[in-house]
Amino acid sequence: MSKIKLLKIFPSTIRGGVEEYALKMASAAVGKGWDVHVAFPSRARTTTLRDDFSKIGACCHTLEIPAEARGIIPFLIKVVRTLTLLLKIKPDAVQLSLPFPDQCLASMTACALLKIPAIVVFQLVAEGVGVGCKQLSLYHWARKRNQQWISISENNRELLSELFHLPKNDIALVYNGPCFSSDNDLKNCKTTISRDVRNELGLSCSDSIILTVGRLHQQKGYAYIIPAIPHILKKHPAIRFVWVGEGEQRSELESLVKEYEVESNVLFLGYRTDIPRLLLASDLFLFPTLYEGGSSMALLEAMEYCLPIVASGASGIPEVIEDTVHGLLFRKADSCSLLMALHQALDHPAKMEEMAVNASMRAKEFSYEKMTDNTLGLLDALVCEKCQTLS
Helix, strand or coil: CCEEEEEEEEEECCCHHHHHHHHHHHHHHHHCEEEEEEEECHHHHHHHHHHHHHHHHCCCEECCCCCCCCCCHHHHHHHHHHHHHHHCCCCCEEEEEECCCCCCCHHHHHHHHHHCCCEEEECCCCHHHHHHHHHHHHHHHHCCCCCEEEEECEEEHHHHHHHHCCHHHHHEEEECCCCEEEECCHHCCCCHHHHHHHHHHCCCCCCCEEEEECCCCHHHHHHHHHHHHHHHHHHCCEEEEEEEEECHHHHHHHHHHHHCCHHHHHHEEEEECHHHHHHHHHCCCEEECCCCCCCCCCHHHHCCCCEEEEEECCCCCCCCCCCCEEEEECCCHHHHHHHHHHHHHHHHHHHHHHHHHHHHHHHCCCCHHHHHHHHHHHHHHHHHHHHHHCC
Protein backbone atom coordinates (compact mmCIF):
# COMPACT_ATOMS: atom_id res chain seq x y z
CA MET A 1 0.00 0.00 0.00
CA SER A 2 1.19 3.51 -0.78
CA LYS A 3 1.25 6.18 1.91
CA ILE A 4 -2.19 7.76 2.19
CA LYS A 5 -3.50 10.77 4.05
CA LEU A 6 -6.58 9.31 5.73
CA LEU A 7 -9.36 11.21 7.46
CA LYS A 8 -11.67 9.26 9.77
CA ILE A 9 -15.05 10.85 10.53
CA PHE A 10 -17.74 9.81 13.00
CA PRO A 11 -20.57 11.72 14.72
CA SER A 12 -20.21 10.24 18.22
CA THR A 13 -20.63 12.26 21.40
CA ILE A 14 -19.86 9.32 23.72
CA ARG A 15 -17.31 6.51 23.80
CA GLY A 16 -18.46 3.03 22.88
CA GLY A 17 -17.89 0.17 20.45
CA VAL A 18 -18.01 2.29 17.27
CA GLU A 19 -15.44 4.64 18.71
CA GLU A 20 -13.15 1.80 19.80
CA TYR A 21 -13.40 0.44 16.25
CA ALA A 22 -12.36 3.85 14.88
CA LEU A 23 -9.40 3.94 17.27
CA LYS A 24 -8.24 0.46 16.24
CA MET A 25 -8.52 1.27 12.53
CA ALA A 26 -6.61 4.52 13.02
CA SER A 27 -3.88 2.68 14.91
CA ALA A 28 -3.54 0.15 12.09
CA ALA A 29 -3.32 2.92 9.48
CA VAL A 30 -0.65 4.76 11.51
CA GLY A 31 1.22 1.45 11.77
CA LYS A 32 1.33 1.28 7.98
CA GLY A 33 2.90 4.72 7.84
CA TRP A 34 -0.24 6.58 6.76
CA ASP A 35 -0.88 10.20 7.74
CA VAL A 36 -4.02 9.77 9.88
CA HIS A 37 -6.50 12.46 10.90
CA VAL A 38 -9.69 11.97 12.87
CA ALA A 39 -12.69 14.28 13.23
CA PHE A 40 -15.65 14.07 15.61
CA PRO A 41 -17.71 16.30 17.94
CA SER A 42 -15.98 17.67 21.02
CA ARG A 43 -17.70 16.46 24.20
CA ALA A 44 -16.67 15.66 27.76
CA ARG A 45 -17.40 11.97 27.14
CA THR A 46 -14.98 11.84 24.19
CA THR A 47 -12.04 13.53 25.94
CA THR A 48 -10.31 10.23 26.71
CA LEU A 49 -10.88 9.13 23.12
CA ARG A 50 -9.22 12.28 21.81
CA ASP A 51 -6.26 11.62 24.12
CA ASP A 52 -5.94 8.03 22.88
CA PHE A 53 -6.00 9.09 19.22
CA SER A 54 -3.23 11.56 19.94
CA LYS A 55 -1.17 8.87 21.69
CA ILE A 56 -1.13 6.65 18.60
CA GLY A 57 -0.03 9.56 16.40
CA ALA A 58 -3.33 10.59 14.80
CA CYS A 59 -4.13 14.29 14.40
CA CYS A 60 -7.47 15.20 15.99
CA HIS A 61 -9.96 17.75 14.65
CA THR A 62 -13.29 18.94 15.98
CA LEU A 63 -16.17 18.38 13.58
CA GLU A 64 -19.58 19.28 14.97
CA ILE A 65 -21.85 16.80 13.21
CA PRO A 66 -23.71 15.29 16.18
CA ALA A 67 -26.41 12.80 15.28
CA GLU A 68 -29.02 14.54 17.43
CA ALA A 69 -29.06 17.60 15.13
CA ARG A 70 -31.88 16.90 12.61
CA GLY A 71 -33.64 18.85 9.86
CA ILE A 72 -32.61 20.44 6.56
CA ILE A 73 -30.82 23.46 8.06
CA PRO A 74 -28.67 21.40 10.46
CA PHE A 75 -28.00 18.99 7.57
CA LEU A 76 -26.70 21.79 5.32
CA ILE A 77 -24.62 23.19 8.17
CA LYS A 78 -22.98 19.78 8.67
CA VAL A 79 -22.32 19.52 4.92
CA VAL A 80 -20.56 22.89 4.97
CA ARG A 81 -18.58 22.01 8.09
CA THR A 82 -17.39 18.76 6.54
CA LEU A 83 -16.55 20.45 3.25
CA THR A 84 -14.52 23.07 5.11
CA LEU A 85 -12.53 20.40 6.93
CA LEU A 86 -11.99 18.36 3.75
CA LEU A 87 -10.67 21.39 1.90
CA LYS A 88 -8.38 22.18 4.83
CA ILE A 89 -6.92 18.68 5.29
CA LYS A 90 -7.07 17.56 1.63
CA PRO A 91 -7.22 13.83 2.47
CA ASP A 92 -6.53 11.16 -0.13
CA ALA A 93 -9.34 9.09 1.38
CA VAL A 94 -12.02 9.23 4.06
CA GLN A 95 -13.42 6.54 6.30
CA LEU A 96 -16.80 7.19 7.90
CA SER A 97 -17.86 5.05 10.87
CA LEU A 98 -21.61 5.18 11.41
CA PRO A 99 -23.22 4.25 14.74
CA PHE A 100 -26.55 4.03 12.85
CA PRO A 101 -27.23 3.93 9.08
CA ASP A 102 -29.09 7.26 8.97
CA GLN A 103 -26.20 9.19 10.53
CA CYS A 104 -23.39 11.01 8.70
CA LEU A 105 -25.31 11.50 5.43
CA ALA A 106 -24.13 15.12 5.45
CA SER A 107 -20.49 14.04 5.59
CA MET A 108 -21.08 11.37 2.95
CA THR A 109 -22.59 14.10 0.76
CA ALA A 110 -19.60 16.38 1.31
CA CYS A 111 -17.17 13.61 0.30
CA ALA A 112 -19.28 12.88 -2.78
CA LEU A 113 -19.37 16.54 -3.80
CA LEU A 114 -15.56 16.57 -3.87
CA LYS A 115 -15.37 12.98 -5.21
CA ILE A 116 -12.97 12.02 -2.44
CA PRO A 117 -12.61 8.21 -2.21
CA ALA A 118 -14.49 7.08 0.90
CA ILE A 119 -15.50 3.91 2.62
CA VAL A 120 -18.58 3.94 4.83
CA VAL A 121 -18.71 1.36 7.62
CA PHE A 122 -22.23 0.65 8.88
CA GLN A 123 -21.63 -0.62 12.40
CA LEU A 124 -25.21 -0.94 13.60
CA VAL A 125 -28.52 -1.58 11.84
CA ALA A 126 -31.74 -2.05 13.78
CA GLU A 127 -34.70 -3.80 12.21
CA GLY A 128 -37.53 -1.51 11.16
CA VAL A 129 -35.37 1.55 10.42
CA GLY A 130 -36.57 3.50 7.40
CA VAL A 131 -35.11 6.03 4.97
CA GLY A 132 -37.22 8.59 3.07
CA CYS A 133 -37.31 8.70 -0.74
CA LYS A 134 -35.31 11.94 -0.99
CA GLN A 135 -32.70 10.65 1.44
CA LEU A 136 -32.53 7.35 -0.43
CA SER A 137 -31.78 9.15 -3.70
CA LEU A 138 -29.02 11.13 -2.00
CA TYR A 139 -27.48 7.97 -0.53
CA HIS A 140 -27.46 6.30 -3.95
CA TRP A 141 -25.92 9.38 -5.60
CA ALA A 142 -23.19 9.59 -2.94
CA ARG A 143 -22.36 5.88 -3.16
CA LYS A 144 -21.71 6.13 -6.89
CA ARG A 145 -19.12 8.87 -6.41
CA ASN A 146 -16.04 6.93 -5.25
CA GLN A 147 -17.66 5.32 -2.21
CA GLN A 148 -17.51 1.73 -0.97
CA TRP A 149 -19.99 0.66 1.71
CA ILE A 150 -19.04 -1.97 4.28
CA SER A 151 -21.16 -4.19 6.52
CA ILE A 152 -19.72 -6.03 9.53
CA SER A 153 -22.01 -9.09 9.43
CA GLU A 154 -24.14 -11.02 6.95
CA ASN A 155 -27.25 -10.14 8.96
CA ASN A 156 -26.26 -6.48 8.87
CA ARG A 157 -25.66 -6.66 5.12
CA GLU A 158 -29.11 -8.12 4.47
CA LEU A 159 -30.75 -5.34 6.49
CA LEU A 160 -28.72 -2.69 4.64
CA SER A 161 -29.69 -4.26 1.32
CA GLU A 162 -33.37 -3.97 2.23
CA LEU A 163 -33.01 -0.49 3.70
CA PHE A 164 -31.19 1.03 0.72
CA HIS A 165 -32.76 -1.12 -2.03
CA LEU A 166 -29.35 -2.40 -3.11
CA PRO A 167 -28.12 -5.82 -4.23
CA LYS A 168 -26.49 -7.43 -1.21
CA ASN A 169 -23.21 -7.99 -3.06
CA ASP A 170 -22.87 -4.23 -3.67
CA ILE A 171 -22.01 -3.97 0.04
CA ALA A 172 -18.65 -5.38 1.13
CA LEU A 173 -18.53 -7.69 4.17
CA VAL A 174 -15.70 -7.26 6.68
CA TYR A 175 -16.19 -8.82 10.10
CA ASN A 176 -14.99 -7.00 13.19
CA GLY A 177 -11.82 -8.29 14.81
CA PRO A 178 -10.58 -7.08 18.20
CA CYS A 179 -6.91 -6.59 18.90
CA PHE A 180 -6.36 -9.53 21.21
CA SER A 181 -3.84 -9.22 23.99
CA SER A 182 -0.59 -11.04 23.40
CA ASP A 183 0.40 -10.51 27.03
CA ASN A 184 0.63 -14.12 28.19
CA ASP A 185 2.06 -12.92 31.50
CA LEU A 186 -1.29 -11.24 32.16
CA LYS A 187 -3.20 -14.44 31.41
CA ASN A 188 -0.78 -16.48 33.52
CA CYS A 189 -1.63 -14.26 36.50
CA LYS A 190 -5.34 -15.06 36.35
CA THR A 191 -5.56 -16.12 40.01
CA THR A 192 -3.76 -13.01 41.26
CA ILE A 193 -5.77 -10.72 38.99
CA SER A 194 -9.02 -12.35 40.09
CA ARG A 195 -8.15 -11.71 43.72
CA ASP A 196 -6.99 -8.14 43.10
CA VAL A 197 -10.11 -7.21 41.09
CA ARG A 198 -12.37 -8.59 43.80
CA ASN A 199 -10.50 -6.59 46.44
CA GLU A 200 -10.85 -3.43 44.33
CA LEU A 201 -14.57 -4.00 43.91
CA GLY A 202 -15.14 -4.84 47.58
CA LEU A 203 -16.02 -8.46 46.82
CA SER A 204 -14.95 -11.63 48.58
CA CYS A 205 -12.98 -14.44 46.96
CA SER A 206 -16.10 -16.61 47.09
CA ASP A 207 -18.17 -14.14 45.06
CA SER A 208 -18.83 -15.11 41.43
CA ILE A 209 -18.75 -12.35 38.81
CA ILE A 210 -21.12 -12.23 35.84
CA LEU A 211 -19.67 -9.52 33.59
CA THR A 212 -21.51 -7.42 31.00
CA VAL A 213 -19.70 -4.86 28.83
CA GLY A 214 -21.55 -2.30 26.72
CA ARG A 215 -23.09 1.16 26.66
CA LEU A 216 -25.90 1.72 29.16
CA HIS A 217 -28.40 2.09 26.35
CA GLN A 218 -31.74 0.50 25.53
CA GLN A 219 -30.09 -1.37 22.64
CA LYS A 220 -27.86 -3.38 24.98
CA GLY A 221 -30.77 -5.02 26.82
CA TYR A 222 -29.62 -4.44 30.42
CA ALA A 223 -33.22 -3.94 31.56
CA TYR A 224 -33.98 -7.58 30.73
CA ILE A 225 -31.32 -8.82 33.15
CA ILE A 226 -32.80 -7.14 36.22
CA PRO A 227 -36.06 -9.15 36.56
CA ALA A 228 -33.99 -12.36 36.41
CA ILE A 229 -31.56 -11.37 39.17
CA PRO A 230 -33.77 -12.13 42.23
CA HIS A 231 -34.45 -15.62 40.89
CA ILE A 232 -30.74 -16.26 40.30
CA LEU A 233 -29.84 -15.06 43.80
CA LYS A 234 -32.25 -17.49 45.45
CA LYS A 235 -30.07 -20.37 44.25
CA HIS A 236 -26.75 -18.52 43.87
CA PRO A 237 -26.59 -15.75 46.52
CA ALA A 238 -22.86 -15.09 45.93
CA ILE A 239 -23.39 -13.92 42.34
CA ARG A 240 -22.39 -10.33 41.55
CA PHE A 241 -23.44 -8.71 38.27
CA VAL A 242 -20.69 -6.31 37.14
CA TRP A 243 -21.66 -3.84 34.40
CA VAL A 244 -19.01 -1.91 32.49
CA GLY A 245 -20.08 1.07 30.39
CA GLU A 246 -21.70 4.48 30.48
CA GLY A 247 -24.80 5.83 28.81
CA GLU A 248 -28.06 7.71 29.04
CA GLN A 249 -29.92 4.78 30.61
CA ARG A 250 -27.78 4.63 33.74
CA SER A 251 -30.17 6.44 36.11
CA GLU A 252 -33.12 4.40 34.84
CA LEU A 253 -31.23 1.14 35.34
CA GLU A 254 -30.08 2.18 38.81
CA SER A 255 -33.71 2.89 39.72
CA LEU A 256 -34.81 -0.52 38.43
CA VAL A 257 -32.06 -2.24 40.40
CA LYS A 258 -33.31 -0.53 43.57
CA GLU A 259 -36.92 -1.38 42.73
CA TYR A 260 -36.00 -5.07 42.52
CA GLU A 261 -33.93 -4.71 45.73
CA VAL A 262 -30.77 -6.17 44.19
CA GLU A 263 -28.51 -3.10 44.39
CA SER A 264 -25.96 -4.93 46.55
CA ASN A 265 -25.54 -7.51 43.80
CA VAL A 266 -25.16 -5.12 40.84
CA LEU A 267 -22.06 -2.99 40.36
CA PHE A 268 -22.04 -0.09 37.87
CA LEU A 269 -18.37 0.46 37.02
CA GLY A 270 -18.78 3.06 34.27
CA TYR A 271 -16.18 3.32 31.50
CA ARG A 272 -13.07 1.21 32.12
CA THR A 273 -9.76 0.78 30.34
CA ASP A 274 -8.86 -2.53 32.03
CA ILE A 275 -11.30 -4.84 30.28
CA PRO A 276 -8.74 -7.70 29.99
CA ARG A 277 -8.32 -7.73 33.80
CA LEU A 278 -12.07 -7.80 34.30
CA LEU A 279 -12.48 -10.61 31.78
CA LEU A 280 -9.80 -12.67 33.53
CA ALA A 281 -11.42 -12.06 36.93
CA SER A 282 -14.95 -12.97 35.83
CA ASP A 283 -16.73 -16.32 35.84
CA LEU A 284 -19.28 -15.70 33.09
CA PHE A 285 -19.92 -13.16 30.33
CA LEU A 286 -23.55 -12.10 29.84
CA PHE A 287 -24.48 -10.21 26.66
CA PRO A 288 -28.24 -9.43 26.44
CA THR A 289 -28.13 -7.08 23.43
CA LEU A 290 -31.32 -6.47 21.42
CA TYR A 291 -29.49 -5.78 18.17
CA GLU A 292 -25.93 -5.45 16.94
CA GLY A 293 -24.27 -4.48 13.70
CA GLY A 294 -22.41 -7.74 13.73
CA SER A 295 -19.83 -9.42 15.90
CA SER A 296 -19.48 -7.28 19.02
CA MET A 297 -15.90 -6.46 19.96
CA ALA A 298 -16.74 -7.08 23.64
CA LEU A 299 -18.19 -10.50 22.82
CA LEU A 300 -15.17 -11.52 20.74
CA GLU A 301 -12.81 -10.42 23.51
CA ALA A 302 -14.73 -12.53 26.04
CA MET A 303 -14.46 -15.48 23.65
CA GLU A 304 -10.70 -15.01 23.21
CA TYR A 305 -10.19 -14.87 26.98
CA CYS A 306 -11.93 -18.25 27.28
CA LEU A 307 -14.78 -16.85 29.38
CA PRO A 308 -18.04 -18.87 29.36
CA ILE A 309 -20.71 -16.92 27.46
CA VAL A 310 -24.47 -16.48 27.69
CA ALA A 311 -25.77 -14.14 24.97
CA SER A 312 -28.91 -13.21 23.11
CA GLY A 313 -29.33 -14.62 19.62
CA ALA A 314 -29.79 -11.13 18.20
CA SER A 315 -28.61 -9.92 14.78
CA GLY A 316 -25.30 -11.40 13.67
CA ILE A 317 -24.38 -13.10 16.96
CA PRO A 318 -25.36 -16.61 15.71
CA GLU A 319 -22.84 -16.07 12.88
CA VAL A 320 -20.15 -16.11 15.56
CA ILE A 321 -21.56 -18.26 18.37
CA GLU A 322 -23.30 -21.56 17.72
CA ASP A 323 -25.72 -22.35 20.54
CA THR A 324 -24.43 -25.03 22.97
CA VAL A 325 -21.14 -25.21 21.02
CA HIS A 326 -19.47 -21.86 21.79
CA GLY A 327 -21.92 -20.65 24.44
CA LEU A 328 -25.62 -20.45 25.27
CA LEU A 329 -27.99 -18.25 23.27
CA PHE A 330 -31.37 -17.00 24.51
CA ARG A 331 -34.24 -15.12 22.91
CA LYS A 332 -33.60 -11.38 22.82
CA ALA A 333 -35.83 -9.10 24.94
CA ASP A 334 -36.99 -12.14 26.95
CA SER A 335 -36.13 -12.16 30.67
CA CYS A 336 -37.51 -15.69 31.11
CA SER A 337 -35.33 -17.08 28.31
CA LEU A 338 -32.34 -15.21 29.75
CA LEU A 339 -33.07 -16.65 33.22
CA MET A 340 -33.28 -20.20 31.88
CA ALA A 341 -29.97 -19.82 30.05
CA LEU A 342 -28.27 -18.42 33.18
CA HIS A 343 -29.60 -21.28 35.31
CA GLN A 344 -28.33 -23.77 32.74
CA ALA A 345 -24.91 -22.11 32.67
CA LEU A 346 -24.55 -21.90 36.45
CA ASP A 347 -25.77 -25.48 36.98
CA HIS A 348 -23.36 -26.97 34.41
CA PRO A 349 -19.97 -25.23 34.86
CA ALA A 350 -17.95 -28.06 33.31
CA LYS A 351 -20.01 -27.95 30.13
CA MET A 352 -19.66 -24.17 30.00
CA GLU A 353 -15.88 -24.50 30.29
CA GLU A 354 -15.88 -26.82 27.27
CA MET A 355 -17.89 -24.27 25.29
CA ALA A 356 -15.50 -21.51 26.40
CA VAL A 357 -12.54 -23.43 24.96
CA ASN A 358 -14.44 -23.88 21.69
CA ALA A 359 -15.27 -20.17 21.67
CA SER A 360 -11.63 -19.15 22.20
CA MET A 361 -10.65 -21.18 19.13
CA ARG A 362 -13.57 -19.74 17.14
CA ALA A 363 -12.56 -16.16 18.07
CA LYS A 364 -9.26 -16.53 16.23
CA GLU A 365 -11.18 -16.61 12.95
CA PHE A 366 -12.13 -12.95 13.52
CA SER A 367 -8.73 -11.34 13.66
CA TYR A 368 -7.75 -7.71 14.03
CA GLU A 369 -5.23 -8.16 11.21
CA LYS A 370 -7.87 -9.50 8.81
CA MET A 371 -10.28 -6.67 9.65
CA THR A 372 -7.71 -3.89 9.25
CA ASP A 373 -6.00 -5.36 6.17
CA ASN A 374 -9.31 -5.85 4.34
CA THR A 375 -10.65 -2.41 5.26
CA LEU A 376 -7.47 -0.48 4.52
CA GLY A 377 -7.06 -2.53 1.35
CA LEU A 378 -10.45 -1.31 0.13
CA LEU A 379 -9.37 2.27 0.86
CA ASP A 380 -6.11 1.82 -0.99
CA ALA A 381 -7.95 0.34 -3.98
CA LEU A 382 -10.33 3.32 -4.13
CA VAL A 383 -7.41 5.76 -4.08
CA CYS A 384 -5.59 3.83 -6.81
CA GLU A 385 -8.74 3.73 -8.92
CA LYS A 386 -9.10 7.49 -8.68
CA CYS A 387 -5.43 8.01 -9.58
CA GLN A 388 -5.81 5.79 -12.66
CA THR A 389 -8.91 7.73 -13.71
CA LEU A 390 -7.06 11.05 -13.43
CA SER A 391 -3.93 9.85 -15.28
